[in-house]
Amino acid sequence: MKKDAQVKLIETATLLFAQKGFNAVSIRELARTANVNSALISYYFGGKEGLYQEVLEEQFILIAQMLRRLEESPPSSPTEAIIRYANNISAIHEQRPYLTRFILSELMNPTPCCEAVVKKYISCIFGFLHTTFEEGVAKGEFKPDLDHDFATVSLAGIMNFFFIAKPIFQGFTSSSEKTGEEYTAQALNTFLNGILRRKDHE
Template sequence: MKKDVQDKLIETATLLFAQKGFYAVSIRELARTANVNSALISYYFGGKEGLYQKVLEEQFILIAQMLKRFEESPSKSPTEAIITYAKNISAIHDQRPYLTRFILSELINPTPCCEAVVKKNISNIFGFLHTTFKEGVTRGEFKANLDQDFATVSLAGIMNFFFIAKPIFQGFTSLEKTGEEYTVQALETFLNGILRRKDHE
């Protein structure tokens, strides 16, 4: 019973917070939509902020699990790590369709949970990618003059912008491609720009 109520509140809160943002959603609205007593929000999560933090953690949990897998079973090469990362991020966006909304919301109008959840997880992603690009340069897979900071920001933008803007694109284009199809082409374009090629040296 306890887990059912908690799951129902998290599911309801995810939708409401994604649609309206943290500040525009009241405890009363959360309880009414979930059809539970509002006191249960404080009982299980310590209040609206605690519930919101749990929602954010659920949004990022698949990314945390992915990074842990990389740590436990490193890829054979930096190039392979980047490809695996990109494919996983595409799959995560499919499973967490509101992830980009929460990230954008926190960038535009940060909540008290931004530092503990959003920045922490994005910092972990940045660290993984930066280390991978640095290793790729050291191994001679990537261009010697590759700026790892810019490469990290570029790949993050390429991987996320499609999912942020897709609803808009679909309004005036025939864009019906899946995230996986986009990832394959975008990643190929990105790697063509950073891979070291002997004929250009």
């Protein structure tokens, strides 16, 4: 029973925080929507901020799991690492449809949880991609003049923007009929064509 109340609060909070943002959601609304006693929010999570942090952790945990899998089963090459990363990020967005809302919300109106959760996971992604691009250049797989920082920011943006902007695109393009998997395949092709070293062109 206690476990059910915790799960219900997290599920309810995920929806409300994603729709309204942290500041616009009250403890009373959370408890009423979840149909639980408001005291349980403090009991289980230490308050609204603790519940919000738990929600953010739940949103980002798949990223940590993905990076752990890539570490435990290293890709055969930097290019393969980029492909596996992109495909996994696409799948994560499908599993966590509110992830982009939380990212945008924290970028526009950061809460204390931004440092503790959001920046923590983004830092892990940045480290993985930056190291991958460095390795790719060192092995002669990527262009020698590739800027590792810009490449990291570019790929992260490419892999997130489609899911962030998809609701807008649906109004005036056919993108609503296309899947994240299709987008990822084309985006990867475009990105890799820009960074791969072509010896026949040297």
